[in-house]
Amino acid sequence: MPGMWWTVGAVVVVGLLSAYLNWTAGRVRRLQDRAESAARALDAHLLRRAAAAAVxxxxxxxxxxxxxxxxxxxxxPQERETAENDLTRQLRVVALDPADPVCEAVIAxxxxxxxxxxxHTDLVRDARSARSRPLVRVLRMGRGRxxxxxxxxxxxILVVPADVTTG
Known part of the structure; x- marks a missing residue:
């Protein structure tokens, strides 16, 4: 009888460990997916702002x-950050009128x-944190990505002058 309890205990421990590893791998995958989705959304917003600025x-x-x-x-991809920073600096130089629909499009x-x-920054931080955990690294749960x-x-964010008529 005592040998059976050891077997049951070992099966329970292996089951719990398997469940934990499966949950951890799923969490790493979900965080990675969310970070990639946020990167695509960020890219879309960058393109919208650049297009509005061009108009x-x-x-x-x-x-x-x-x-x-x-x-x-x-x-x-290699020049994107520099180009976006240049655009932000250029937008800060011009006087944007929030009453003008074209300016409002850029501000929005x-x-x-x-x-x-x-x-995006928050999700990347979370995904990197999850992937840098020792167990995740040892078991290579983020491999292939x-x-x-x-x-x-x-x-x-652009600073827009306050409307003097409401003052």
Whole structure:
């Protein structure tokens, strides 16, 4: 009889360990998927902002803003952060009027971009944290997938002057 309890105990321990490892692998996979999804959403918001800035540059402002917007739209993965930072700097130089629909489109796109960037940063941090745990690394639970990468850009929120008529 005592040998049977050891067998039952061993089966329970193996079962619990298997359940934990399965849960951990699923969590790593889900966090990785969420980080990749956030990266795609961030990319879409970057493209929307650059397109809105290009329209604004064509209608209101000059060549420098248009060139920065085109560079952001056309940049490859290696140049993307630099191009987006240049676009942010160019947008901060121009005086944006929130009453103007074209300016409002750029302002709104910048706000949505800031939120998408924050979500992306949080999810990448969580995915990297999960993948860097010793058990996950030893068992190579993240194999076959690239490490999630941060997208390091300046804060894209634009400062818009307050409306003097409401003051």
């Amino acid at each position: 604004l540059a064509e209608q209101r402002f000059g060549v420098e803003l248009y060139a920065a917007a085109r560079m952001a739209l056309d940049a490859g 796109a910048s706000r949505r971009l800031a939120l998408a960037r924050q979500v 690239e490490w999630p990468r941060y997208f390091d850009i300046d804060d894209p």
